[in-house]
């Protein structure tokens with residue numbers, strides 16, 4: 007799997023920051039900074055050979071947009087989706103939440119194109135609208151998929167907050183191996199979890215599970231039985247001393263002290279966490295997309 011360029015991922019974050027700054031300081035649902043963010047990504051993907059679709063929906067009296075990007079080829083009956091929410095809260099530019107996941111999957115998609123990847127599975131990337139208002143875009147997408155299309159999606163990988171400044175290294179606990187919080191997700195979620203864990207093990211970074219409770223855009227997918235997985239570097243939760251021993255950083259401080267605040271800017275990013283997670287995304291995409299479906 008390729009080494010994703012941290013410099014390239016951060017250049018996308020700078021663009022999201024500039025878009026927010028030029029549009030009232032945010033990239034929220036129903037605000038001009040959201041659609042400008044969609045158009046930035048769409049332009050790059052169109053130029054890279056993806057087939058892009060903008061799906062509109064209405065929420066709270068405003069139009070929202072999902073951006074869907076298909077990489078031509080692969081088994082149309084065995085689709086791997088990779089997604090991130092692109093909207094921010096209204097109070098700030100949303101660079102860690104979720105410029106980070108949006109930029110990391112964007113650079114992974116662009117690398118798929120540069121390498122001319124010809125995977126066994128069909129690859130589809132998605133940037134969701136209005137996650138911050140209750141997973142509105144991803145739910146709209148899943149609920150409006152014809153049953154025949156829904157059954158072709160064999161897995162969904164979600165990335166929401168992957169550059170937290172006081173980072174933890176969490177993988178969604180799709181099999182509920184810790185017996186804490188939500189129960190196991192759809193069969194197949196465990197394999198997605200293991201693939202992400204394998205990458206972090208390969209670079210010597212310990213991971214922990216995080217509750218598979220549907221608190222991001224994988225929720226609508228697991229609700230209809232689609233296996234899902236993903237990583238997370240922490241939000242408002244406070245790092246314990248055991249976690250600081252494990253990962254470094256500051257005990258007694260939030261993983262992201264600027265969570266949902268105006269200070270979630272390009273300064274609110276751990277380069278190390280963002281780099282490791284971007285590489286984990288590419289590893290998972292290359293590994294999972296290369297494999298054919300279980301017989």
Ligand code: PHE
Nearest residue numbers: 103138166167221222238241
């Ligand atoms: N979905 C939350 C938000 O955007 C962040 C989050 C992601 C929380 C993953 C838990 C797990 O604010």
Ligand code: ZN
Nearest residue numbers: 103104166167
């Ligand atoms: Zn988020």
Ligand code: ZN
Nearest residue numbers: 095103138266
């Ligand atoms: Zn959020």
Ligand code: ZN
Nearest residue numbers: 179181182183
């Ligand atoms: Zn687990």
Ligand code: CA
Nearest residue numbers: 179182185186
């Ligand atoms: Ca659990």
